[in-house]
Every structure is written in C-alpha cells, then in structure tokens.
Amino acid sequence: MFNKILIANRGEIACRVIRTAQRLGISTVAVYSDADRDALHVTMADEAVHIGAAPSRESYLLGDKVIEAALRTGAQAIHPGYGFLSENADFCNRCKQEKLVFIGPPVGAIEAMGSKSAAKQIMEKAGVPLVPGYHGDDQSPALLKQASDEMGYPVLLKATAGGGGKGMRQVWSADEFDEALAAAKRESLNAFGDDRMLVEKYLTQPRHVEIQVFCDQQGNAVYLFERDCSVQRRHQKVIEEAPAPGMHEALRQQMGEAAIRAAQAIDYEGAGTVEFLLDSDGSFYFMEMNTRLQVEHPVTEMITGQDLVEWQLRVASGEPLPLQQQELRIHGHAFEARVYAEDPDNDFLPVTGTLSFLQPPVNSQHVRVDSGVRQGDEVSVFYDPMIAKLIVWDEDRDRALSRLTRALGEYRISGMTTNLEFLYNLANCQPFRDADLDTGFIDKHHAAIFLDGEERLGQDLPLAALYLVLRQQQSAEQSAGHSRDPSSPWHNTDGWRLNAPSQQDFTLLLHEQAYPLTVEQRRSGAGCGYRITGSDATYCSDARGVLEGNQLRANLDGYQLNATVSEHDGIISLYTANNAISFRLQKPDLGDQDSDQNAGGLSAPMNGTIVTLLVEPGSEVAKGDALLVMEAMKMEHSIRAPADGRVVSFFYNSGDLVDGGSELVEFETNPA
Numbered sequence: 001m002f003n004k005i006l007i008a009n010r011g012e013i014a015c016r017v018i019r020t021a022q023r024l025g026i027s028t029v030a031v032y033s034d035a036d037r038d039a040l041h042v043t044m045a046d047e048a049v050h051i052g053a054a055p056s057r058e059s060y061l062l063g064d065k066v067i068e069a070a071l072r073t074g075a076q077a078i079h080p081g082y083g084f085l086s087e088n089a090d091f092c093n094r095c096k097q098e099k100l101v102f103i104g105p106p107v108g109a110i111e112a113m114g115s116k117s118a119a120k121q122i123m124e125k126a127g128v129p130l131v132p133g134y135h136g137d138d139q140s141p142a143l144l145k146q147a148s149d150e151m152g153y154p155v156l157l158k159a160t161a162g163g164g165g166k167g168m169r170q171v172w173s174a175d176e177f178d179e180a181l182a183a184a185k186r187e188s189l190n191a192f193g194d195d196r197m198l199v200e201k202y203l204t205q206p207r208h209v210e211i212q213v214f215c216d217q218q219g220n221a222v223y224l225f226e227r228d229c230s231v232q233r234r235h236q237k238v239i240e241e242a243p244a245p246g247m248h249e250a251l252r253q254q255m256g257e258a259a260i261r262a263a264q265a266i267d268y269e270g271a272g273t274v275e276f277l278l279d280s281d282g283s284f285y286f287m288e289m290n291t292r293l294q295v296e297h298p299v300t301e302m303i304t305g306q307d308l309v310e311w312q313l314r315v316a317s318g319e320p321l322p323l324q325q326q327e328l329r330i331h332g333h334a335f336e337a338r339v340y341a342e343d344p345d346n347d348f349l350p351v352t353g354t355l356s357f358l359q360p361p362v363n364s365q366h367v368r369v370d371s372g373v374r375q376g377d378e379v380s381v382f383y384d385p386m387i388a389k390l391i392v393w394d395e396d397r398d399r400a401l402s403r404l405t406r407a408l409g410e411y412r413i414s415g416m417t418t419n420l421e422f423l424y425n426l427a428n429c430q431p432f433r434d435a436d437l438d439t440g441f442i443d444k445h446h447a448a449i450f451l452d453g454e455e456r457l458g459q460d461l462p463l464a465a466l467y468l469v470l471r472q473q474q475s476a477e478q479s480a481g482h483s484r485d486p487s488s489p490w491h492n493t494d495g496w497r498l499n500a501p502s503q504q505d506f507t508l509l510l511h512e513q514a515y516p517l518t519v520e521q522r523r524s525g526a527g528c529g530y531r532i533t534g535s536d537a538t539y540c541s542d543a544r545g546v547l548e549g550n551q552l553r554a555n556l557d558g559y560q561l562n563a564t565v566s567e568h569d570g571i572i573s574l575y576t577a578n579n580a581i582s583f584r585l586q587k588p589d590l591g592d593q594d595s596d597q598n599a600g601g602l603s604a605p606m607n608g609t610i611v612t613l614l615v616e617p618g619s620e621v622a623k624g625d626a627l628l629v630m631e632a633m634k635m636e637h638s639i640r641a642p643a644d645g646r647v648v649s650f651f652y653n654s655g656d657l658v659d660g661g662s663e664l665v666e667f668e669t670n671p672a
C-alpha cells in the first residue's frame, strides 16, 4: 500500500478521498489554486501545494504542475477524482513516465473509450448489446440517412467525439434528417473539432441504468450492482439511487456480466462504470464507459457496505480485489441528491455567493453528507457549483425516500439560491414515490415538481408575517429590559391600543414579487392571535406562535408547524418540514433613487462560451426576456433581462470565451 498520495482535485471529491486515505494511514497531499487557498480540502490534507490561478485551465487542468507537486512532495500515486484530469490519457501517460501510479485504469482503456464509435466497435466484438444503429467510418450523408430510414424514426444523431450532450440531435422523421445532420455536424465541429457522426435508434422512454465494475491487476473482475440515474436535467444527473427499482435478479446478472465483458475487452483496472439505456421491455444497450470513479458512487457504497476509494487504492497498489462476486450483497436502498448553487426557476442557471449560513443534516447511519465547503466559504464562478451530495440509506426504498425528504427539509443554506426546494419537491412527488422513472422524468412531471408559487402563498405568507411580528415584539421586549423603567407604558409590547386592534403593515418580497400584508392583533378568550390579510385575501384568521432563538413554533388557524429561522444580508429564510421560504422586507420608499437600478450590466455566471445573441443591440425588451445564451458547465444558460428596458450593446459575440464575472451586456432599465 502507498505511504503518500496526491489528490489532483478539489471540493467534495478531494475531501472524500482524503478521508479514506486518513483512515488507512496514508499521508495526503492536496493541490490548490488561488481561489482555494483556504478551502476545506487544503486544510484536511497533510500537505498542500499551490499550482496556479483560479481558472481550472490555469491550475487543476495543468498536468505538469500536478506531477511536479507529486514529485516535490514524494507522493507515490495520484488520485485524479472525477472531472479535471481523470480521463486524460496524456496525463495518465505522463504519470507513468515519472513512475507515479495513476489511481485509475491503464492509458489504453482511457483511449479506447475516448471515441464513442470506436468504443462501440470494441463492445460489439465483446458481445455487449448496443443500441441499434450505425457507427461505421463511411460518413456520407446519404449512407447515414439510409441507415436511419432502415432503422425507422425517431433516431438520435451523436457526435463520435461527443460528450456532455453536445452534437446530439433527435430526428423524428425522414424529412427532418438533412437539416438535423447539418446542425449536429456544425455543433460537433465547433465543440470537438471533429464532425463525424453515429446514428442510434432513439429510445423514447428509456431508463439510465449503470453498472459499477471493478477489476484488479491479477485479472479479477466484479460488478457492484447497478445505479438508476434516470432523473436528469439536460442529460445531467440529479438524484441517483441503488438498487434500480424493479430490477430482477436475472436482468441484474445479465447487465453485470455484460459490464464485465465491456471492462475486460479493454483490459480494465480499477473502478469503472458502464452506462446502459434500459428500455421498457427489459432490453438494455451499452451507451458508454466512464473510466473513473463516478460522482454517484456513494449509493453503491451504502448498499454494499464497501468503501470504493479504499478498493481503488488497494487495486492501484497491486493488491487483489477485496471481495469476489459471490461475496457481494445488496443491503437496503440508497439515494443521492446533488445539492447545487443554482436557480431551478431560471433554467438551472448556476449561481455564486457566500455560504453565509450552512447547516447540513446530521450524519448518522442513515444520512451521509459529502461536501467540500464550510459556512462562510464562497461558491465561485470558477468551478462546479455543487455544494454537497446528500446520501441516505435505509432498509427499503420507501423508508430511504422518507429519509431523503426529511434530510432535504433539514438542510439549511443561506447566502445563495440553491436547488434544495426543487430536490425536495422532486423527491416528494407521487411519480417519484411510485418509481415511475425514465430519462424524461423532470419534463414529464414538471407541474408536480415546480409548484406554482401561488399554491404555497397561503402558508408561506402568514408564517413569514408571524415571524416578523414576533421578532419585532422580542426586540421591543429586549430594549424595554435594558431601560431604567421597564414598566413604563412606552415599553408596552402587547400592541394594545384603546378601542382598536393593533395593526402593522409589511411588504414582503417573495419569489421576486411584492406582497403587502396587514397583521392585526386580535384578543380573544384564549390569549391573542393575529389576523393576516393581503390586498385581496385573508391568509390566516388566527396566527399564533412562539419564537425562541432561531426556532419558531407556529399555529396557523389550528395547523401547527415548526420552522428554523436564519437571517443574513437582509434575507430571511424559514425552513419548515415542507419547504424553505426566503424573503426580504421591502424598505419604505424614501424617494432616493437606487443608483444601481439604472446601471447596466449583466455578468457571466461562470467561465464559458457565448452560444448566441438573441436580440439586436438597441432592442426594447421586457423583464425576463432571454438576451443571450451562454454555455458553461456542459449546459446552456439563458441570460435574461433583469427588468423592462433596452439592450444598449453586447460586449461579446457568439463563439467568444468569457471568464466568470465578465460583464456581458450593457443594459438600460426603463424609468419606473
């Protein structure tokens, strides 16, 4: 076994690898960029080496710097994590030249899986089922079309050099074919400098089921069962689970053995994942093999009781696999939800900010939080905006799902928009409970997941208003407590007024909307409650509550609920078992013009490429109109008008690379 390893990564995966290394008594070396000087992975490691500037192409992607750091610190092996250098054949080769162990597969296996069509040819020979289609060298458009016609529509065009969904087009009928082919080729040439295509039968309701495989240097191979990753947004996984719901033992074994054939066909070593599409009739087809540890590996760890990073370290140091196939068992059910700094209501646009309040659910036998950040840390424009992975386990799917929703409800994050509410609603919706899964799940069940803001106002507004009056009362009581005459009528905090119920007006800003509210204190036989009304509705006739520290116990017309409160930067968040509400209190309009109202400027949420400009400079636009599309983190994002106004100019053209934080648009807001 190694004495010292270097982890060529950052964030949660770097921390994850360090934890296992520490448990095994292996010293660890972290690498870090300017942006990560104080990052958690740096403080956790025994040593850390600075390797460059914040953008990853100037630090974490610089193989030479990483190797230099390993040689300098005397590390014997490099764990690449996922992303960055993990599937980079050149880097793997360079490690070998320097006699450093690359904790991953041999370079030949990475190369073999680098091209989708070459990978398919290898898999075909190994007898691994493929999606029906054409993946040959003859690229003449007529031949591609003929192959599609014979297969029958719909078909899917894929760039052979593809990844991240780029250069991929669905074709629903023969007359759409030529146009779709031209578009997919253009996109692929732009993204990969290569426009070769393959054609596949497009499966309309498949599931994404992948098999975890492990191979050692002695030629042993096992599969650690499957993960279902069908719940995806833009072909990116959101919630994964293991085992796959409805999986039969016979199919599991067939898929597992096919995955092992796939791995052995490329002389695999270490951890790998073979991704399949599983059709509704039980047929399954090879999609690709990822030659690294996957983000979602913890669900496999939870159901098998194994530590896959430990397996990686053992195998890379030359030990045989810790267990054989017949010794592996599935126990219980696990889910993983990826908690992101992003705005699900705005096309999942990544957001940045400071984690001003961060309270994950408590780790236990059932709940595991893999994270690389602490309260006070920054989610910056430079890296993936994932805050944490929330992993839960229990004896069966229903119980594990209850654990998941409960843990999501307990997760407290302030300082930026996150997808917690979206995850909560997704995990809680009936089709997900019923495991009615396929890769179109989120689109199909959009209405159940994206609850209309209006539907929740009936509870959210009175709860927020109740909190505000109780907080006001509390601070009045505190100042009375400090006074020399606490019993002075001027310190009376029960809001009593002669002949009239006491009344207060607030305007709350919730989901970007202003809600004027009136809170009236009413006395009745059983103490005092509040009536909370909006401009044209009564939200609650009798709201009562107790505020102790950051815990609010509320009773809204006889419905009892608890909330945890956090207040930061003027944003008040109330976390209940059902959802999180974040709002601000609108300041009274004192007539002073907010100067940044008119200051133009919309900036890139992160490093990326401008895909298209959607309006002409000089155009008048309405709030929310999409102005341009940029691509970052494998996804396209629309940048939208923050208010009604005029686009004065764009600072970039389509195809330009932009750094996160760069101003993109000069924008003038219409005078109110």
Ligand code: ADP
Pocket: 131, 156, 162, 163, 164, 165, 166, 168, 200, 201, 202, 203, 204, 206, 208, 232, 235, 277, 287, 288, 439
């Ligand atoms: P990329 O490498 O660009 O991410 P993949 O080949 O891994 O592309 O496919 C990504 C996702 O696209 C899959 O998880 C699945 O949801 C969908 N997909 C891929 N191939 C097909 C197909 N033949 N039919 C239906 N959906 C597909």
